[in-house]
Amino acid sequence: xxxxxxxxxxxxxxxxxxxxxxxxxxxxxxxxxxxxxxxxxxxxxxxxxxxxxxxxxxxxxxxxxxxxxxxxxxxxxxxxxxxxxxxxxxxxxxxxxxxxxxxxxxx
Amino acid sequence: xxxxxxxxxxxxxxxxxxxxxxxxxxxxxxxxxxxxxxxxxxxxxxxxxxxxxxxxxxxxxxxxxxxxxxxxxxxxxxxxxxxxxxxxxxxxxxxxxxxxxxxxxxxxxxxxxxxxxxxxx
Numbered sequence: 001x002x003x004x005x006x007x008x009x010x011x012x013x014x015x016x017x018x019x020x021x022x023x024x025x026x027x028x029x030x031x032x033x034x035x036x037x038x039x040x041x042x043x044x045x046x047x048x049x050x051x052x053x054x055x056x057x058x059x060x061x062x063x064x065x066x067x068x069x070x071x072x073x074x075x076x077x078x079x080x081x082x083x084x085x086x087x088x089x090x091x092x093x094x095x096x097x098x099x100x101x102x103x104x105x106x107x
Numbered sequence: 108x109x110x111x112x113x114x115x116x117x118x119x120x121x122x123x124x125x126x127x128x129x130x131x132x133x134x135x136x137x138x139x140x141x142x143x144x145x146x147x148x149x150x151x152x153x154x155x156x157x158x159x160x161x162x163x164x165x166x167x168x169x170x171x172x173x174x175x176x177x178x179x180x181x182x183x184x185x186x187x188x189x190x191x192x193x194x195x196x197x198x199x200x201x202x203x204x205x206x207x208x209x210x211x212x213x214x215x216x217x218x219x220x221x222x223x224x225x226x227x228x
Contacts, residue, residue, distance in 0.1 A: 034214040036152075043202055043218040044144075044152065050214070087152055091212045095168050096142070096154040 002026055002090050006099035014107045019075040021102045023088035028068045032092035035064055035073045038101075039084045047086075048073065080106050109133040109217040111203050116222030123193050123226070129186040129203030129219055137161065137181035140206035142215055143188050145199035145224075155201070156188065160209035171197075193226045200224075 003026040013019055023033065031051040036044040046055050048064035051071055061076040075082055083106045088099040115127040129141070143155040156167045156177040165177050176189045186203050200221040207213035 032212070036215075038152075043220050044204075044215075045218070046214055046216050049207070049216070055216075085151075089152075089214070091214060094166050094211065096157065096211065098144075098152040098154065101151040 001095055002029060002093050002097050004088050004090055004097055004099035006086075006088060006102050008102060009100065010103045010105070012105045012107050013078050015080055016077050019078050019082075019104060021073040021075075021086055021104075023066075023071040023073070023099050025069045025071070025090060025092075029090050029092035031067050032090055033064075033066065033071045034089045034091065035062075036087045036089060037082075037084045038087065044087065075104075078104075078106070082106070109205065111205065111217060111219035113201060113203050113219045113222040116201065116224045118225045118227065119193055120228050121194060121226055124189070124191045125193065125224060127188040127190070127201055127203075127222060127224070129188075131184045131186065131203075131205070134205065136179075136184040138209055140209055140211055140213070141179060141186045142204045142206055142211075143177065143186075144202045144204055144215070144218075145197075146202070146221070147196075147199045150199075153199070157206070157211040158186070159211070164211075166211060190224070193224075195226050198224060198226050 035048040038044040052064045112130045142157045158177045174192045202221045204215035205217040
């Protein structure tokens with residue numbers, strides 16, 4: 001099983017700050033890594049696919065990078081509406097797995 | 108617009124069964140694999156199962172293998188999850204999600220709102 005380790009688990013951030021969330025895979029997964037945002041009491045929403053590909057309708061302040069085993073989700077100039085949990089997900093091998101999540105709180 | 112609407116959740120006793128449904132619209136249903144993901148209260152996301160677009164290939168997570176089955180009716184644009192021998196640890200919100208391709212190896216580009224399953228006596 002491919003284990004995805006996210007860090008940090010929790011981050012409290014001031015609006016307009018930059019946020020960086022990392023996701024490390026237990027084995028190489030190429031670029032088969034996706035990011036989701038889950039706001040309180042909502043279902044997850046796709047933010048970034050295949051490590052760095054943007055999604056239509058997602059604000060440009062969200063970006064992704066990485067390949068192999070190390071990946072990063074960056075939120076430039078955080079806004080209040082970005083308060084949410086963020087999950088990485090790999091589609092390289094079965095079972096499909098998710099990272100443990102990173103909760104971003106707005107100060 | 109793509110819409111996914113889960114139903115069938117509820118309270119069930121340990122050892123019982125439940126069938127979840129996911130009604131899909133806004134896309135050509137048979138062209139995409141479909142996935143079930145669950146989320147226990149206050150916890151993260153856990154992959155449960157995936158079924159190919161044609162319905163002939165299915166996979167399950169170890170925690171549900173042998174107890175859950177997944178199927179789809181492409182003529183009705185509906186996905187199903189049959190859950191048997193339910194345990195307290197199966198308590199979760201169950202989401203259906205659309206895969207980007209017809210196979211399991213892709214991102215999940217649309218999610219339903221979820222249906223809550225509670226296993227308790």
